[in-house]
Amino acid sequence: MQTILYARVSAADQTIAHQRKQAEAAGFKIDAVVADEGVSGVSTVLAERAQGRRLFDMLRASDVLVVRWVDRLGRNYANVTETIREFMRRGVIVRTVINAMTFDGSTTDPVQMAVRDALIAFMAATAQAQAEATKEAQRAGIDHAKGRDDAYLGRKPSYNRAQFDSVVSMLDMGEAVQAVAKATNLSRGTIYRIRDSRGEAEAALARWGA
Known part of the structure; x- marks a missing residue:
């Protein structure tokens, strides 16, 4: 075995x-x-x-x-x-x-x-739903950025695409914020922001081309 x-x-x-x-x-x-x-x-x-x-x-x-x-x-x-x-x-x-x-x-x-x-x-089903939600949020972020005349990107996210995907996956699976922060090398504050405003967190990545 x-x-x-x-x-x-x-x-x-x-x-x-x-x-x-x-x-x-x-x-x-x-x-x-x-x-x-x-x-x-x-x-x-x-x-x-x-x-x-x-x-x-x-x-x-x-x-x-x-x-x-x-x-x-x-x-x-x-x-x-x-x-x-x-x-x-x-x-x-x-x-x-x-x-x-x-x-x-x-x-x-x-x-x-x-x-x-x-x-x-x-x-x-959860795996597919997560993928579809991520894709939709990314499209929304890109559309939002394109629709702004001043092309204001906001502050660059402190996380990358891979970290964001890992955070979302672990949170959806019930992992504690502290455990997610340790696994992804991100601050707990960042994990809380992604958890509480996932759509905006995803849109921020999209605005910065991630």
């Missing part, structure tokens, strides 16, 4: 090392890391990514696939749910760092199966 961490980073300022550090801090003993860099989870499904394809060849029954959260597998509801189910059909256990979720296809209890499948559906 092996434990493989799959990491996906879609921007240069995200790091695979950080995702591994989070996994190990959560108690996972990682045997190998498979990672795709510069890949969007919205437009590219797991099976079409260079390293994502390797997972389907590497993983065997009783192996454990670790991901920071299900959005590392993708941002499309139908694809994420089918991907997790395919791994479970192969006997692979899928576990998440955030919220410590475990998706195991070996259970035969109908109630446990129903709860498991409902969680998969909910988390996949």
Whole structure:
């Protein structure tokens, strides 16, 4: 049995090392890391990514696939749910760092199966909803900036796109502000501003071209 961490980073300022550090801090003993860099989870499904394809060849029954959260597998509801189910059909256990979720296809209890499948559906739907909300807020910010004659950008955000996405994801998963601040190297004040005015925080990034 092996434990493989799959990491996906879609921007240069995200790091695979950080995702591994989070996994190990959560108690996972990682045997190998498979990672795709510069890949969007919205437009590219797991099976079409260079390293994502390797997972389907590497993983065997009783192996454990670790991901920071299900959005590392993708941002499309139908694809994420089918991907997790395919791994479970192969006997692979899928576990998440955030919220410590475990998706195991070996259970035969109908109630446990129903709860498991409902969680998969909910988390996949949340991943897609987050991606769509981020895209919409970005469009709104760009439109707002373009519509202003003085092209006033406001103060440059103290966070980048990768940090913003991580903050939003962790907050939506119920992480405490202090934990989010530590994980993203941002101040608690910044986390509170993103939490309380997410749309404006996203718009500020868009105005600065992030």
